[in-house]
Amino acid sequence: MGYVTRWLDDDEQRAWRAFMGASQLVQEELDRQLQRDSGMPHAYYAILVKLSEAPERMLRMSELAAELSSSQSRLSHAVARLEERGWVRREPCAADKRVSWAVLTERGLTVLAAAAPGHVEAVRQSLFDLxxxxxxxxxxxxxxxxxxxxxxxxxxxxxxxxx
Amino acid sequence: MGYVTRWLDDDEQRAWRAFMGASQLVQEELDRQLQRDSGMPHAYYAILVKLSEAPERMLRMSELAAELSSSQSRLSHAVARLEERGWVRREPCAADKRVSWAVLTERGLTVLAAAAPGHVEAVRQSLFDLxxxxxxxxxxxxxxxxxxxxxxxxxxxxxxxxx
DNA sequence: CTCATATGCTTGAGAGTTCAAGTAAGGTGG
DNA sequence: CCACCTTACTTGAACTCTCAAGCATATGAG
CATH class of the missing domain: 1.20.5 (Single alpha-helices involved in coiled-coils or other helix-helix interfaces)
Incomplete structure (x- = not known):
């Protein structure tokens, strides 16, 4: 532990604050837009997207978590809420009874389709237009x-x- | 609204997912490091930093919120917790009784000084070393x-x- | 001076995330 | 076939953040 801390120099400071600021700003803008216009946080939107892209529109919970870089706990809670809304359904796996599949429902797909255009527009405004x-x-x-x-x-x- | 959505092309998709992924990854790494090593989320660390840089180590709540791009509500809750820990103190403003000053305490400064080296190291590992x-x-x-x-x-x- | 409005900040409820445990099922060595 | 470890997932409590109200104090118009 005999380290001497190598502090950030001025350029690094600027880079760091700009990066953190931009990350926070974009995340919050997107989250707010989705919450306001579609009633879901960005994390839930991301789940719907991943499922919609998967074969049969279903993935095992652990795969889904890995693809989203999310903890299993977070995903489990989130899917529970999505299930309450009828946007996702869980199905047991016959081959391995520990596994459960998360399946995007028709209703979930409809909701996603309705949310997507506004989301993309927000993404353009927050990032690509700039x-x-x-x-x-x-x-x-x-x-x-x-x-x-x-x-x-x-x-x-x-x-x-x-x- | 008769818009035709301009979806993201492949390059934009990649850019978008890379940016969101990197943002999330760095934020979470930093948050976890600070929580583990210093028992505070990154948002609290940021508050201590801003106060430490301010003249007299104090700022009005609204200024502090603006500098952090934080909502007043979030800041108010956060400062309440920091006050419980004795890292920050509130002081009323004589000139305008609506205003309250947030002041970094000695103990808060000590905690910040102890947290900073590990934080900087984590920042380097998450970003600058790459x-x-x-x-x-x-x-x-x-x-x-x-x-x-x-x-x-x-x-x-x-x-x-x-x- | 007084009423209406704006400003600064706080509060409470609802939601999402995290961490640590906990359950259940699959795999393995003896 | 039975302990033992691993894997897959869930649960509960603590904590933070958000949103919408809610005070209290300025400020300005009439």
Whole structure:
């Protein structure tokens, strides 16, 4: 523990605050838009999207959690709420009785279809309308680099076990 | 509204998911690190930092909220908790009795000083160690562009009034 | 001066997230 | 076939955040 802390220099400070600020801002804008216009938080929207893209529109809870980088606990609570609303249904798995499938219902698909246009519009306003194509390319590259480390087994990702 | 939705193309999809993924990942890593090592969420840490940088280590609640891009409600709840821990103290304002000052206590400063090195280390691991200086420069530019629109009076920022 | 409105902040209820336990089922070595 | 560990998922309590009201104090119009 005999470290001397390497503080952030001015450029790093600026970068850090800009990144955190932009992250927070975009997240909150999206969350607010979805809550206001479609009555769901962004996390729930993301669940519906993932299910809609899956074969048969169903995924095992653990797969779904992994795809969303979400903890199993969070997903379990969320799917419970989505089930109450009739947007998602759970089905037991015959082959492995521990597993449960999350299935997007017709009603869930309808709700998602209704929510999507407004969401996309909000995404454009929060991000893409503000950046030129070159910036978008760079942002993708940078964020991918950040994400790759996590997948490569960095410390402390939620809902994942190292392996 | 007779709009035809302009969906995201493949590049935009990738950019969007990378950005959201990286934002979420970094936020959660930082939150977890601070919670684990210093027993506070990142939002509370940010409050302590802002106060520590202010003259006399004190700010009016509304100023503090504005600097943090936080709603007044959130800040009020948070400061209540920080007060219970003795890290922050509230003081009434003689000139305007509606105002209350949030003041960083000695104990709060000590806690912040103890938390900071681990936090900075986590920031490096989550972000700066993964990027070269040119990428950091680009990230700053991009995030600043995203933030500037909000300050320039975009729709729906939390805890702010337009004007 | 007085009433209406705006401002600064707080409060309470409802919701989502987290962490730590807890249940149940699958797999394995003896 | 029986303990034992792992895997898949759920549950409950504590905590934070949000939204909508709710005070109390300025401020301005008449």
């Amino acid at each position: 950046l030129d194509p070159e910036q978008v390319r760079r942002l993708t590259e940078i964020c991918t680099a950040v994400l790759d480390r996590a997948k490569a087994g960095g410390a402390g990702e939620p809902g994942r076990r190292k392996g | 990027l070269d200086p040119e990428q950091v420069r680009r990230l700053t530019e991009i995030c600043t562009a995203v933030l500037d629109r909000a300050k320039a009076g975009g729709a729906g920022e939390p805890g702010r009034r337009k004007g």
